[in-house]
Amino acid sequence: MTTLRVKVWRGAENGRFQEFEVPRLESQTVLDVVTHIQRSLDPTLSYRFACRVGMCGSCAMTVNGRARWTCRTHVANVAADNSLEIAPLANLPVVKDLVADMTLFFDKWAKARGKFHPTKTRRDGFARVAPDSAERLLVDAAIECIGCSVCYSSCDVVAWNPDYLGPAALNRAWTLHNDVRDGARRERLAAVAGDAGCHACHTHMSCSERCPKQLAPTASIAGLKRATAAAALKGEL
Amino acid sequence: MNTRSQILLWAAQRASAVVLALCVLVHLVTVIYAVRSGLSAAEILGRTRGNLAWGGFYALFVAALAVHAPIGLRNALSEHLRWRGWTLEAAMLLLAGVLLVLGLRAVWAVFA
Numbered sequence: 001m002t003t004l005r006v007k008v009w010r011g012a013e014n015g016r017f018q019e020f021e022v023p024r025l026e027s028q029t030v031l032d033v034v035t036h037i038q039r040s041l042d043p044t045l046s047y048r049f050a051c052r053v054g055m056c057g058s059c060a061m062t063v064n065g066r067a068r069w070t071c072r073t074h075v076a077n078v079a080a081d082n083s084l085e086i087a088p089l090a091n092l093p094v095v096k097d098l099v100a101d102m103t104l105f106f107d108k109w110a111k112a113r114g115k116f117h118p119t120k121t122r123r124d125g126f127a128r129v130a131p132d133s134a135e136r137l138l139v140d141a142a143i144e145c146i147g148c149s150v151c152y153s154s155c156d157v158v159a160w161n162p163d164y165l166g167p168a169a170l171n172r173a174w175t176l177h178n179d180v181r182d183g184a185r186r187e188r189l190a191a192v193a194g195d196a197g198c199h200a201c202h203t204h205m206s207c208s209e210r211c212p213k214q215l216a217p218t219a220s221i222a223g224l225k226r227a228t229a230a231a232a233l234k235g236e237l
Numbered sequence: 238m239n240t241r242s243q244i245l246l247w248a249a250q251r252a253s254a255v256v257l258a259l260c261v262l263v264h265l266v267t268v269i270y271a272v273r274s275g276l277s278a279a280e281i282l283g284r285t286r287g288n289l290a291w292g293g294f295y296a297l298f299v300a301a302l303a304v305h306a307p308i309g310l311r312n313a314l315s316e317h318l319r320w321r322g323w324t325l326e327a328a329m330l331l332l333a334g335v336l337l338v339l340g341l342r343a344v345w346a347v348f349a
């Protein structure tokens with residue numbers, strides 16, 4: 001049976017890689033590899049996952065230098081010479097081993113006003129949003145985010161400018177900006193504009209290249225740039 | 238600097254980029270034409286002196302550059318040197334002034 005040589009990050013920020021040998025199995029995912037290490041080789045290994053089917057967004061790690069969702073990353077696609085290097089996500093503090101601290105990532109969603117602001121109460125009727133309306137189509141293109149932070153960890157601007165809200169929070173803001181039921185659009189535009197917001201994006205597109213849900217945060221950010229510039233020129237911001 | 242100014246800086250950089258792209262194109266075509274037809278310095282000056290169209294064109298080129306370069310450099314400096322705040326804004330304003338003066342002086346030299 002072939003074995004995989006797996007280097008796994010251990011410790012916090014100034015930790016080191018530890019090597020393990022893991023049996024290579026058919027249809028094995030990177031998450032299977034990490035789970036095998038924890039269940040059979042070293043129970044002190046810390047990592048995070050929940051759904052195992054690409055829905056929850058909790059299993060992202062840096063695999064051979066790239067941020068990926070590990071539950072749906074097949075070893076066959078990433079370990080050409082049967083070797084893997086697995087580290088915690090970049091651009092976030094390390095809690096321990098493969099667990100990154102997501103606090104800042106989600107704080108930035110809040111800062112970007114990533115929360116829906118209703119304009120109606122439960123006593124009002126259902127809002128009618130035509131599935132083929134222009135706004136709804138824009139929302140559809142960006143709504144399937146699972147909050148995995150793969151994009152955030154792949155963005156150079158986040159590394160250079162720690163205040164930058166990042167692709168996921170801005171993508172979220174864009175979906176709400178196009179939600180015709182939302183009542184805080186102007187405040188949200190003010191929150192996502194400027195040097196720490198959408199205008200800091202260099203359109204590198206690493207986020208869109210690596211998003212496991214094949215979303216295009218770059219396009220959402222471009223939409224925000226246009227919307228905020230229009231609002232600023234009209235004197236609304 | 239407030240958010241509105243940051244947005245306007247971004248818009249100014251995009252707008253000046255469009256102007257610069259056109260100016261560079263016209264400038265390159267002019268240079269190639271001048272070289273190909275073997276124009277001497279005196280012949281070139283003969284065409285540019287007192288020519289409002291050429292003077293205006295190159296003044297616009299200089300103005301677009303003086304807007305575009307400091308905004309881009311401001312981003313690069315704050316990202317890579319973590320330089321932020323009023324000292325950065327002041328330095329970039331100074332750079333814009335220097336670019337404008339040097340550029341317009343050069344335009345004046347071939348116009349007047």
Ligand code: SF4
Pocket residue numbers: 154155156157158166167200201202203204205206207208217218221
């Ligand atoms: S497109 Fe913008 S947000 Fe996405 S990785 Fe590049 S700089 Fe970051």
Ligand code: SF4
Pocket residue numbers: 144145146147148149150151152167168171210211212213214215217
């Ligand atoms: S936009 Fe994509 S990469 Fe970024 S958090 Fe959402 S699902 Fe993950």
Ligand code: FES
Pocket residue numbers: 049050051052053054055056057058059060069070071072
């Ligand atoms: S474990 Fe839920 S997305 Fe991977």
